[in-house]
Amino acid sequence: MAVFPYLGNYGHGYDDKAQGILRVYPDLSFRFYKFANAVRTEMPLVFSRYSQARVDAIRAFFATNKFAQFFVYDPAVVSAVDPTGASATGRHNAVFAADDGAGPILSIRNLGRCIYDVEIRFILLD
DSSP, X not given: OOBOOOOOSSEEOOEEEEEEEEEEOTTSOEEEEEEEEEEEEEEEEEXXXXXXXXXXXXXXXXXXXXXXXXXXXXXXXXXXXXXXXXXXXXXXXXXXXXXXXXXXXXXXXXXXXXXXXXXXXXXXXX
C-alpha cells in the first residue's frame, strides 16, 4: 500500500464527527438522525513553506491515490515517515477527505518564488 511521504511541519489535529444530522428547532428542542455509531475522524496536516520539489511530490501522490486507500503517519506519535509502511507505530489507514458526494481537493497556496503552503485533510479509517 502507498505511504504518504511527509509529516506536517506546521500543525496537525483531529476532528471527530458524529455520523448523522442534528436538527435544532426554534424552541431549542432537537432531533438527531443517526447514520452510524462509528465516529468519523479527520486529521488535517499543514505543510508550511514547502519547496517546489516537495509540493510536486505531494501533487503526484494525490494524483495517484486520490480515490485509493493509503498509509499516513501521525506526527503526534512519530518523528519520521517509514516509506515502506512496515512500521505500525503511528500509522493509519487513510483516504483523502471530501464532502459526502464530492471528490477530494488538494489546496496549495503559493507564497512566492517557489515557496508553498499546503493543507491536506485525511479521513482515518482505523
